[in-house]
Amino acid sequence: MQVTIIVPIHNSERYLRECLESVSAQKFQKMEILCIDGGSTDHSHEIVEEMQRKDARITYIQDVNTSYGHKINVGIAKALGRYIAILESDDKMVPDMIEKLYSIAEKYDADVVD
Numbered sequence: 001m002q003v004t005i006i007v008p009i010h011n012s013e014r015y016l017r018e019c020l021e022s023v024s025a026q027k028f029q030k031m032e033i034l035c036i037d038g039g040s041t042d043h044s045h046e047i048v049e050e051m052q053r054k055d056a057r058i059t060y061i062q063d064v065n066t067s068y069g070h071k072i073n074v075g076i077a078k079a080l081g082r083y084i085a086i087l088e089s090d091d092k093m094v095p096d097m098i099e100k101l102y103s104i105a106e107k108y109d110a111d112v113v114d
Contacts, residue, residue: 001030001031001032001080001081001082002028002030002031002081002082002083002102003028003030003031003032003081003082003083003084003085003098003102004031004032004033004034004075004079004080004081004083004084004085005023005031005032005033005034005084005085005086005087005098006034006036006071006072006075006076006079006084006085006086006087007019007020007023007033007034007035007036007086007087007088007089008036008038008068008071008072008075008086008088008089009035009036009037009038009040009044009048009071009089010037010038010039010040010044010066010068010071010089011040011041011042011044012040012042012044012089012090013040013042013043013044013047014090015089015090015091016044016047016048016089017047017050017051018092019087019088019089019090019091019092020033020035020047020048020051020055020058021051022092022093022094022095023087023093024051024054024055024057024058025093025095026093026095026096026097026098026099027095027096027098027099028096028098028099028102031057031081031098032057032059032079032080032081033055033057033058033059034059034061034075034078034079035048035058035059035060035061036061036063036071036072036074036075037060037061037062037063037071038063038064038065038066038067038068038070038071039063039064039065039066044089045060045062048060059078061074061075061078072086083101083102083105085098085101101113
């Protein structure tokens with residue numbers, strides 16, 4: 001596993017499907033997608049389950065703590081990737097984003113690429 005993408009979720013149903021579709025569409029394939037849900041009361045869980053059926057790289061992690069930082073820390077603790085990316089649940093990625101960032105990180109042996 002080369003890259004872990006952490007998607008913190010809290011009542012994100014409005015944008016979540018589009019967000020996860022953009023991650024699934026990445027040209028770079030050696031990655032996992034960790035969806036960390038901190039107690040959503042909307043249909044976020046159902047959307048993640050739907051997306052999991054389409055993309056086995058997606059993992060849903062339910063947590064009771066709604067803090068943003070806590071969700072990120074849970075994702076980091078579970079991450080298997082050499083590199084970690086964080087994608088807000090109301091954002092999208094262009095299809096070659098991870099591929100480009102990974103290439104730069106490898107070329108320059110970088111700890112951080114933005």
